[in-house]
Amino acid sequence: MAGINLREIAMETVIEILENGQFSHIYLKAVLDKYGYLEKNERAFLNRLVNGTVERKLQLDYIIDSFSKTKVKKMKPLIRTIMRMGVYEIYYMDAVPDSATCNEYVKLAKKRGFAGLSGFVNGVLRNIAREKSHMEFKELWTKYSMPQWIVDKWMADYGKEQTEEILKGFLEPEELCIRVNLNKISRKDLAERLKKQGISVRICDTVESACYISDYDSLAAIPEFSEGLFYVQDYSSQLVSYMAGVAAGQQVVDVCAAPGGKALHCGELVKDGTVIARDLTEQKVALIQENINRTGATNVTAQQWDATVLDEDSIRRYDTVIADLPCSGLGIIRKKPDIKYNQTEDSLAELTKLQGQILDTVCQYVKDGGTLCYSTCTINKDENENQVEAFLKAHPEFEKKEMQQLFPNKEHDGFFICVMKKN
Incomplete structure (x- = not known):
């Protein structure tokens, strides 16, 4: 122009x-x-x-x-x-x-x-x-444009070969991953509707609600998005609700829910159950509410609550507690490339401390026999495996059932999920 x-x-x-x-x-x-x-x-x-x-x-x-x-x-x-x-x-x-x-x-x-x-x-x-x-570019930091301290940290955690694979993964081109609202439309029917608009669609083989789309201009211009037939949500994030075993009739709380993707997915899976989606600020809660309204989820309620503060009314109330907690974000550098310049070793230590505080608080909301699902969008072991190890040591009433560390590739971002059962 x-x-x-x-x-x-x-x-x-x-x-x-x-x-x-x-x-x-x-x-x-x-x-x-x-x-x-x-x-x-x-x-x-x-x-x-x-x-x-x-x-x-x-x-x-x-x-x-x-x-x-x-x-x-x-x-x-x-x-x-x-x-x-x-x-x-x-x-x-x-x-x-x-x-x-x-x-x-x-x-x-x-x-x-x-x-x-x-x-x-x-x-x-x-x-x-x-x-x-x-x-x-002989050094990994220059070849992949990653701060040296992060390269050093991953080398210590994963070795040189795995670290280079991680760094390569961040530079892989990424298709947009969406979660299809299977209560409203099948993936096949949505794909047909999108293809008629010239949008390329690839159905994911391993997560039943996931598709990848490309060759579109803007989401706002896609009627099916405005109708709430799909939600933009990464593969890894969709995996949380499935690994947590969220099922019909359950009572679920997502303690750090904004913008609401996991809570809405849980809402689809619990059917006649209920989901409480909480976050810290009025702005974040408004964002959750906006997505609730767009998708028409009647069984998901947005609430403002500080996850570090114990809610007495929630003690032993929920079948599943989703704790996707604030983290360094070092698994989603592809989506937020500036994040690698903004984090420091000190900020990582502060985040690790905050995660521990929140887990110690929200684990009290799990019913006997219920599930605590802890997840982060990072690949930093201090925030992931080491955090889980410290939590289980302090809370012997919980038992680790399943744990998965995803590394960035064409299919998904770097992401960590650990499912723990309360005995």
Whole structure:
């Protein structure tokens, strides 16, 4: 569209994420919604350029620092962003020749008041373009753009070979996973309806409610989404309700439920049972309620409650307690690429402490013979296996029944699930 500079929009978005601390998945969605009138291919370009630049930031900085006398950290934020985006396009996008890419970023620097640095931008980007076939990434952190401390942690937990497989998994292209509301429509019938709209559908072989969709423009434009026939929910997240054994007639509480995917799935499975979906803030509860309303779930109730605070009325009341707790998010880096730059070893320690506090509280809500299902979207052992081990030591009335650590690949994110029975 005339007058719209996609690279400039991408640049402003990347600045907000990497320089001003906006969350990538939230801010980029808002930008794509704002420019919803753009063509599908333009929105795809914008999405890939922003996500790719954020995802590959460490590697891009390593490349730039190899060619520039002025190091990335010393550059002005706008120039730093222009350089990162230019290098990302040169290495990972082939929509235009490298020379044209260099020209576009030189023009952008001039347009934004940095004509004096346009020669610098041009010279460094052209050198990088010429030498890209000779560039080597010998260390895992540069090859996969992952902070060194995270690489070290996973190497200690899983060894080099498994760590590299994990890092590769985060860079695998991902289809959107949806959960079909099987109480309203079969996967086959939904797939037929979506295919008539030109949407590609692949039915998952291992989770009975899951499908993967691609070649769509926006979810809001799909009538079946607005009708509540499906919900966007990752494979791993859908697995929680099945592994927990949620069944018809049960009373279930999801103690950290926003945005409500697991609670709604439980609502479908309990049929005439009930589900309480809780979270900490009014905003999160409103988000759960919005999804309850859209899907028409009559047996799911949203409540505001701090999971660290004991609810006396809930003691020994529930057949199943779903505890998908706040975590480092290091299993969903593909969806939230900035998360790897925002976590620290100290923040991990704080989260591990919080998880322990919540588990000690909410385990009291489980009936005798009932189930506590603990899950996280991370692959950090301190938050997962080690957390479970500490919990079981402190609570001998619980017994571990099933535990699974999923690593990121084309099918799913990194995710941890542990099902414990109360004797």
